[in-house]
Amino acid sequence: MNIDFYMERKNGTTTIYNSVPLMVLDTMDRIYNANVDTIRLDFTFENQGIGEIQSIYYDYAKGIINKDKRDKFIKKL
Numbered sequence: 001m002n003i004d005f006y007m008e009r010k011n012g013t014t015t016i017y018n019s020v021p022l023m024v025l026d027t028m029d030r031i032y033n034a035n036v037d038t039i040r041l042d043f044t045f046e047n048q049g050i051g052e053i054q055s056i057y058y059d060y061a062k063g064i065i066n067k068d069k070r071d072k073f074i075k076k077l
Helices: 025-033 050-061 067-076
Strands: 006-010 013-017
Touching: 025 050, 025 067, 050 067
Parallel strands: none
Antiparallel strands: 006 013
C-alpha cells in the first residue's frame, strides 16, 4: 500500500486521517519505539469485529500475546 495520509498534530496528539482501513498492528513495535506511549483506535465505518480488533491491539501492546499470534490475526484479515 503506497498511500499518503493527512496528519494533524495538536496539543501533543497526532491524528492520522485516512479514507481506507488502516492496520498498524504489524508496526506496533516501531510505533512504541518512537516514544509513542498511547494509541487510540477510532472506528467510523466498521460494524463487525471491532471488539476482536481492540482486544488484539491491547493484548499485543501489553505483551499478553506474542508476534506469532499477532501475525496469525493479521493473515486472517
